[in-house]
Amino acid sequence: MNKYGQAAIKAVDLIESKHANTPEAAWEMATIEIFGEGTSGQSKGCPRSTFLALCETGKVKGIKSGVYISAKENKxxxxxxxxxxxxxxxxxxxxxxxxxxxxxxxxxxxxxQMDVVLALWNEGFIII
Structure with missing residues (x-):
């Protein structure tokens, strides 16, 4: 699993443990921990959009559906x-x-994008 997959898993863990209140905050915290604050890896948009898009759909365990992004293509x-x-x-x-x-x-x-999807899928964090 690459670092973006790790970030997705970490973000879900942060939500479940109540260390983050929103998927956006959880992704931010996870990517800062993994990549470092302000780095290009931390600010990369496609994996972030993919994670938030999956959260929007209500398909990520422990995260309520909602409106988290406007990016349509990655969703x-x-x-x-x-x-x-x-x-x-x-x-x-x-x-x-x-x-x-x-x-x-x-x-x-x-x-x-697929690193995020597959990490969540393979770790059992996707609700089918």
């Missing part, structure tokens, strides 16, 4: 990836194929 990726994983759980072992199927074959490099 679409996250929701589609979850549907693909539900339909074919073996994709949890193949990040590249999951990303390609999420994008519908369109060539585009992933920007750690």
């Amino acid at each position: 679409e990726y996250a929701v589609k990836a979850l549907k693909l994983l539900v339909d074919n759980p073996s994709l949890s072992n193949d990040k590249k194929t999951l990303w390609n199927e999420t994008k519908g074959g369109i060539k585009k490099s992933h920007n750690s």
Whole structure:
């Protein structure tokens, strides 16, 4: 699991332990701990948007659905990836194929979105 996956898991833990009150605050705290405050890794938008998008849907264990982001593209990726994983759980072992199927074959490099989705999925933090 890469650092963005670790951040997603840490953020859920922070919410569950009541050390953070919102998914946004939890992500901020987790990424500061993992990457360091103000670093490019800490401020990277795509993994953050993906985490918050999954939280919005109410699919992340321990986090109430709500409005957490306005980024539509990463939310679409996250929701589609979850549907693909539900339909074919073996994709949890193949990040590249999951990303390609999420994008519908369109060539585009992933920007750690699938790291967040897969970390939450593989750790059992996704509500099916």
